[in-house]
Amino acid sequence: MPRERLSVVVTRRLPEAVETRLSELFDVKLRDNDDPMTREELTAAVKEADVLVPTITDTIDGGILGHAGENLRLIANYGAGVDNIDVATARQRGILVSNTPGVLTDDTADMTMALILAVTRRIPEGLGVMQKGDWAGWAPTALLGGRVGGRRLGILGMGRIGQAVARRASAFGMQVHYHNRRRLRPEIEQELEATYWESLDQMVARMDVISINCPSTPSTFHLMNARRLKLMKPSAVIVNTSRGEVVDENALTRMIRAGEIAGAGLDVYEQGTDVNPRLRQLPNVVLLPHMGSATLEGRIEMGEKVIINIKTFEDGHRPPDQVVPAML
Numbered sequence: 001m002p003r004e005r006l007s008v009v010v011t012r013r014l015p016e017a018v019e020t021r022l023s024e025l026f027d028v029k030l031r032d033n034d035d036p037m038t039r040e041e042l043t044a045a046v047k048e049a050d051v052l053v054p055t056i057t058d059t060i061d062g063g064i065l066g067h068a069g070e071n072l073r074l075i076a077n078y079g080a081g082v083d084n085i086d087v088a089t090a091r092q093r094g095i096l097v098s099n100t101p102g103v104l105t106d107d108t109a110d111m112t113m114a115l116i117l118a119v120t121r122r123i124p125e126g127l128g129v130m131q132k133g134d135w136a137g138w139a140p141t142a143l144l145g146g147r148v149g150g151r152r153l154g155i156l157g158m159g160r161i162g163q164a165v166a167r168r169a170s171a172f173g174m175q176v177h178y179h180n181r182r183r184l185r186p187e188i189e190q191e192l193e194a195t196y197w198e199s200l201d202q203m204v205a206r207m208d209v210i211s212i213n214c215p216s217t218p219s220t221f222h223l224m225n226a227r228r229l230k231l232m233k234p235s236a237v238i239v240n241t242s243r244g245e246v247v248d249e250n251a252l253t254r255m256i257r258a259g260e261i262a263g264a265g266l267d268v269y270e271q272g273t274d275v276n277p278r279l280r281q282l283p284n285v286v287l288l289p290h291m292g293s294a295t296l297e298g299r300i301e302m303g304e305k306v307i308i309n310i311k312t313f314e315d316g317h318r319p320p321d322q323v324v325p326a327m328l
C-alpha cells in the first residue's frame with residue numbers, strides 16, 4: 001500500500017512553481033489569499049499539520065506551539081531568519097525546525113550594496129527631482145553625495161551574508177572591517193581583506209558606513225543601542241538588511257534628525273510594518289519594504305530548500321537545514 005502523504009500546511013502564498021511542486025509531493029493545504037494567517041488560523045494549522053511551512057512574518061511562539069497536535073513534527077520555515085519561531089520550545093516538544101539559508105545570500109548582499117549606494121549617492125533624492133519634473137540641468141554643486149571608494153565599511157555579523165557584502169564592497173573600493181562573535185579563519189580574513197575588531201564599540205567609532213548583517217537573537221537585540229549609535233561619526237551612515245530589532249529605531253531616528261548620524265538605509269524595522277513615521281520624512285534616509293531576498297530566483301530557491309527539508313525528513317533523516325537552539 002502506498003505510504004500516506006505528509007500533511008503540509010503553508011501559511012502564505014508562495015511563488016507558483018513552489019506551490020505546484022509542493023502539491024505534487026505532499027498532501028498540501030495552500031493559502032488562497034495573501035494575508036498572513038491570524039493567530040486562530042495558525043493555531044488551527046499547528047493542530048492539523050504534520051509539517052507547517054510558515055514564513056518569517058508568522059509568530060510561532062510558545063502559545064501557538066502549545067496547541068500543536070501530536071502529529072506536528074517539522075516546522076520548515078520559508079525564510080533564513082528563524083526569530084519568528086520559539087526554537088527552544090519546539091525542540092522541547094520534539095518538533096524539528098528548518099530554514100532556508102544560502103539561497104538568499106547574494107540577493108541580500110546586493111540589496112545591502114544598493115542601500116549603501118542609494119544613501120551615499122542620494123539616489124532617491126535624484127529620482128524625486130526627476131519625478132517632480134524639477135530638473136533644471138546638470139550643475140556643479142547639485143545633489144553632491146559622498147564617494148564610496150576608500151570609505152571604511154564596518155560589517156556587524158560576518159556570516160554568509162556579511163561575507164558576500166564584504167566581497168561586493170571591496171570591488172567598490174571600500175575598506176572592509178568587521179565584528180563577529182567568532183573571528184574568521186585567517187585565510188578567509190585574508191581573502192576578504194577584512195580587518196577584525198574584537199570591540200564593537202571601537203569599530204563603530206571609526207567607520208564611515210555600518211552594515212547590520214547579524215541575525216536577530218536575544219543577544220543581538222539593540223546591539224546598536226543609543227549609546228553605540230552615539231559612538232558613530234556624525235558623517236557616517238548605517239544600513240540594515242537584517243532585522244529591525246538589532247537597531248534601536250527610535251534612537252536612530254532622533255540622532256539622524258539631530259544631525260548626529262548622516263543617514264540610513266533600512267530594509268527592516270523594529271515593529272514590522274509599523275515604521276517610525278518620522279523616519280519617513282527624512283531625505284537622507286532610504287526605506288525599503290523588507291525586500292532584501294525579493295528576487296524571483298531567490299524565492300523559488302527558498303521553496304526548493306523547504307521542499308528538500310520536508311522530503312529529507314519524510315525519508316527519515318535530519319533536514320539538511322535543521323536549526324537547533326545552540327546555533328542561535
Ligand SMILES: O=CC(=O)O
Pocket residue numbers: 056078079080081082104242292293
Ligand atoms: O529576511 C528574510 C529571511 O530571513 O529569509
